[in-house]
Amino acid sequence: MAALGSFNRLFNFATNTCVKRILPTSTNKQYYLGLKLQQIEVAGYATRKQPIRYKLPWFKPEPSYQEEIPEEYEEKKEKAAADIINKINKQIATNQVGRLFAVIYLCGTQFKITENDVIAIEGHWPPQPGDQLNLEKVLLVGSKDFTLIGRPILNRELVSVNATVIQKTLSHTITRFRMRPRKQFKRINCKHDMIINIIIKKIVQLFLTRIPRTMLRINSIIINGEVDKKKEVEGLDRIY
Amino acid sequence: MVFLTAQLFVRSRGPDEFWRKRQIFKLAAHYIGRKRNCYSIAIKNVHRALLKTTRGRQLKKQDMRELWETRLNGATHEHNISLRILLEGLNRCNILLNRKSLANLAIWEPRTFKCLSDIACAKAKLGGIKRVANNSMPETVMIKGLVDELD
Numbered sequence: 001m002a003a004l005g006s007f008n009r010l011f012n013f014a015t016n017t018c019v020k021r022i023l024p025t026s027t028n029k030q031y032y033l034g035l036k037l038q039q040i041e042v043a044g045y046a047t048r049k050q051p052i053r054y055k056l057p058w059f060k061p062e063p064s065y066q067e068e069i070p071e072e073y074e075e076k077k078e079k080a081a082a083d084i085i086n087k088i089n090k091q092i093a094t095n096q097v098g099r100l101f102a103v104i105y106l107c108g109t110q111f112k113i114t115e116n117d118v119i120a121i122e123g124h125w126p127p128q129p130g131d132q133l134n135l136e137k138v139l140l141v142g143s144k145d146f147t148l149i150g151r152p153i154l155n156r157e158l159v160s161v162n163a164t165v166i167q168k169t170l171s172h173t174i175t176r177f178r179m180r181p182r183k184q185f186k187r188i189n190c191k192h193d194m195i196i197n198i199i200i201k202k203i204v205q206l207f208l209t210r211i212p213r214t215m216l217r218i219n220s221i222i223i224n225g226e227v228d229k230k231k232e233v234e235g236l237d238r239i240y
Numbered sequence: 241m242v243f244l245t246a247q248l249f250v251r252s253r254g255p256d257e258f259w260r261k262r263q264i265f266k267l268a269a270h271y272i273g274r275k276r277n278c279y280s281i282a283i284k285n286v287h288r289a290l291l292k293t294t295r296g297r298q299l300k301k302q303d304m305r306e307l308w309e310t311r312l313n314g315a316t317h318e319h320n321i322s323l324r325i326l327l328e329g330l331n332r333c334n335i336l337l338n339r340k341s342l343a344n345l346a347i348w349e350p351r352t353f354k355c356l357s358d359i360a361c362a363k364a365k366l367g368g369i370k371r372v373a374n375n376s377m378p379e380t381v382m383i384k385g386l387v388d389e390l391d
Contacts, residue, residue: 067366067367067386067387067388068366068387069383069384069387070377070383077382078382078384081382101349103337103341103345109340110337110338110340110341111341112341112344112345112348139335139336139337139341140337140341140345140352142349142352147349147351147352147355149335149355149356149359150335151333151334151335152334152335152336174293174297175290175293175294176294177287177290177291177293177294178291178294179287179290179291186287188290
């Protein structure tokens with residue numbers, strides 16, 4: 001078939017060129033419909049007959065990560081899980097969870113916190129002393145009997161972590177000093193080195209650089225409502 | 241200071257000798273022996289110390305990361321997986337805890353860490369990673385919720 005197809009194409013090409021030379025284009029169209037049916041050329045975007053190969057032939061194909069549930073999967077597990085979730089909900093409802101801990105994401109770092117903790121946040125951070133904050137990026141909340149793990153964060157209505165800014169201070173003095181012995185090269189806190197510091201708005205003086213530090217008191221970690229339940233409407237507390 | 245000639249202008253550099261030395265002696269105040277009293281010895285040690293603090297700020301970050309990895313390696317081998325599997329499995333589950341908080345959890349909340357390592361192991365097994373081929377599927381994990389479907 002392939003040979004026949006190629007021959008056909010060759011024949012087509014030959015006749016087309018010959019006919020075009022002899023006759024004007026309009027007659028060509030009229031008399032040789034059979035030729036046109038096989039190959040209709042349309043002026044338009046340039047198209048490739050073969051798709052572009054992004055992969056090299058000597059590379060192995062990428063493994064597919066399509067995951068499948070193994071066959072020996074038991075339905076009983078779902079019932080057990082439902083029981084556990086019921087127990088957790090009962091604990092939350094009767095307030096028997098005890099002291100909770102949480103892992104939160106704040107200012108580019110993760111902190112493991114419990115109630116009444118004080119954490120220090122480094123670098124420029126706008127909140128002022130006395131501000132009441134609700135920390136919403138909660139990665140994980142745990143109690144003595146259960147742990148809720150966020151993918152990557154928990155629903156902000158499910159868990160509320162309340163905190164207060166108690167202090168804004170500065171760290172000890174930081175000096176950036178470079179020197180090469182016996183080469184007459186010595187730089188201290190030179191401008192080039194301090195670019196990073198200026199970005200996060202540290203205080204830059206001739207000899208002194210200090211990083212701002214904010215102390216944050218964690219007032220409470222509370223689980224609101226029930227676990228593993230989807231509400232009909234969410235986010236009503238936040239209408240701007 | 242009055243600079244009558246260009247030569248004198250070149251000669252006078254920086255603040256007065258006393259203040260220049262005092263800056264160094266201030267930094268050497270807590271040293272012991274001649275390091276704190278003799279200028280030529282003090283300045284050597286002050287320079288050494290400043291160089292080390294500058295370098296140490298980066299080294300501390302690297303060292304802490306190494307420490308967390310060592311701790312996590314120990315913790316994960318208790319549950320028959322390795323650190324690589326833990327991180328890969330959790331990442332595929334979209335659980336974005338970093339090394340610091342994972343190491344903290346491994347030390348202070350071992351039961352939470354056990355759950356995390358189980359989830360990572362199950363996810364790795366679903367993804368067909370060879371290293372966990374010999375591990376049995378953790379029984380505590382609900383596999384149905386873990387499966388991702390490709391588009």
